[in-house]
Amino acid sequence: MEQLKVTNLLKLYTLLLLYEGPKHGYELMKYMEDKIGLKASPGHIYPFLKKLVEIGLIELEEIAERDKKTYKLSESGRKWVERMIDRIGDLIDIAVEPKLTVCANCGCKVYEGGYREEIEGQTLAFCCEHCAHSYKMELEGGPHSH
Ligand SMILES: [Zn+2]
Known part of the structure; x- marks a missing residue:
């Protein structure tokens, strides 16, 4: 259960960070650690990125120089994240509403x-x-x- 939560949080931040702009895998990990304090290991983040590429939510831009790969959201990826943000917004509204x-x-x-x-x-x-x-x-x- 604990594992699942961390995985979800990692997924959530990965997608949100990519929504902000294209990033390298190591940039994603650095952002998570610096900004959010979430330690993301390559063993967690790369399989997830790979899966996102497979299902077409993100695209891979290969830059020949230094063999760096940039991940960016595809058109359907952006829409997916926007829907997710809407849903999170609704959840926050529900939590805040009684006040x-x-x-x-x-x-x-x-x-x-x-x-x-x-x-x-x-x-x-x-x-x-x-x-x-x-x-x-x-x-x-x-x-x-x-
Ligand atoms: Zn009024």
């Missing part, structure tokens, strides 16, 4: 402050007074101005 107040009228997130009003025995949160007003108008079936 946020959402305006009962427009649905925008109220990080701090905001406006509260008791409407029909319920204290509702709004981003501003105007939203509270629109909400009440809507409740009464009137035109809303937002």
Whole structure:
């Protein structure tokens, strides 16, 4: 289980670092260690890179000089990472959401402050007074101005 987690983290960072720009294998390992403190051994990173090449998420650019290989995301690789980022974003939203107040009228997130009003025995949160007003108008079936 522990092994799987590390592998996933490694995969995640590998893809995110490649999304940032093409990199050599050793650059990926150095970035991970310097920036994230994750020790990635060649035995972990190269098989994963190889697999990514095989499934077409990354492309290999061979530079004849010094036999260095640069890994870069392919078109489908970029899309894959973008979808992954979206999913992670959703997870973070879920984790952060309970701390946020959402305006009962427009649905925008109220990080701090905001406006509260008791409407029909319920204290509702709004981003501003105007939203509270629109909400009440809507409740009464009137035109809303937002
Ligand atoms: Zn609002």
